[in-house]
Amino acid sequence: MRYAVYFTPAEDDPLTVAVNQWLGYNAFTGENVPYPQTIAVQPGRMSAITAAPARYGFHATLKAPFRLAENFTSSALVAAFDVFCRQQQAFDLPEIQIGQLGSFFALVPAQPSEKLQSFAAHAVEYFEPMRAPLTEEEIARRKPEALTEVQRDHLMQWGYPYVFDEFRFHMTLTGSVQGTDRLAIQKELEAYFAPFAGKPLTISGLGLFVEEDRGAPFTIHRWQPLSGGAD
Template identity: 45%
Template sequence: MRHALYFTPEPDDALTRAAQSWLGRSAFAVETVASPAPAGFTTDEFRRVTGEPRRYGFHATLVAPFRPREGLSREALTDAADSFAQRCAPFTIPALAITRIGGFFALTPTESDRVAALASAAVDHFNDLRAPLAAADIERRRPDRLSERQRAYLDRYGYPYVKEEFRFHMTLTGSLEPEVATRIEPALQNHFAPLLARPVRVGSVALFVEPEPGADFTVLSTHRFGIAEARKSA
């Protein structure tokens, strides 16, 4: 069983609903969501395009999937998420853009300093709670292709793309062949266009769980940021 700390908007947020209808699944529930294939794609082809992000659920990674250290209870994990969230203050991402990152497409922020700081603090907070990586996990990251700093982060944090290597993104497709990427990009722009200029509030984090290898990730618990509320009551 693996867990991860992600950012995902509220279940009833317009961005969440748009992403669910694109991916065909809600991370907050077990049922599927209607996801009509865009023009030029068959249903099966479109499901292949969105297959990988559909399994993980709509999110931005803060702490990548990890196995809890031996003897650590689920309650201890949710308590850790609570204590982390209570130290955070809400902020807003001014706008998003559809961006191609390597072979896949994702939503990325127009400004990223605040989310980068959030992710950096999160990996520090959770690092002592994860089990050491197995040899197969290290090999899956293709360490021979990592930079020296990325390899050092893989050894220290269990994931190479943290700290200076972090890039906030909310994945919308798997890795695509260039021809497929060219065809799907207009559909992505059309689907998300009404929401790209809309600010995104970051006021909570979510603990996700993968019950067994290969299973869908779902939201186990959400944890609202606490600093603003504490100030209001002072």
């Protein structure tokens, strides 16, 4: 079993509802969701395009998937997660947009945010004592030979290459999209997410996600608002 700490809006947030429909999966319920009828892409093609991000649910990675350290229980992790959320204040990203990272599309901030970078770094450090060391197999899955030296160092020390200076907030919407598909899918994304693009996104709460078995869909074990130190 693996856990992950991800940002995701609340279950009833309009953005969550829209992305769940786009991905065809709701991590809050663990159930598949019908694709929007407004999308001019056949369901079979949508399934192929969204299969990779749908397995993880709608999210932005803060603490990447990890196994629990031997001296931690799941109940201890939940308690620590609740404390972390009570200690953090919600904050806004001024604007989000559809962005392209390599060959996939995601929702990304329109401008850099020092507050976001600091928040993400704090989450990495806070949950690190609860993470079991990576196995050789887990390290190999990250293809360390393709990483930069800094990313390899992060992988070995923190279990994930893209932390601190390498962190780029993104909420993945597609898998790899190549060739002539790219422009068509970009147009669909821009039309579908037009109500959200160019507007603020509130970092309002976190989800403690769980993967019961390797390769299984992630579900949200617990969602908590960022309540800014309230008891």
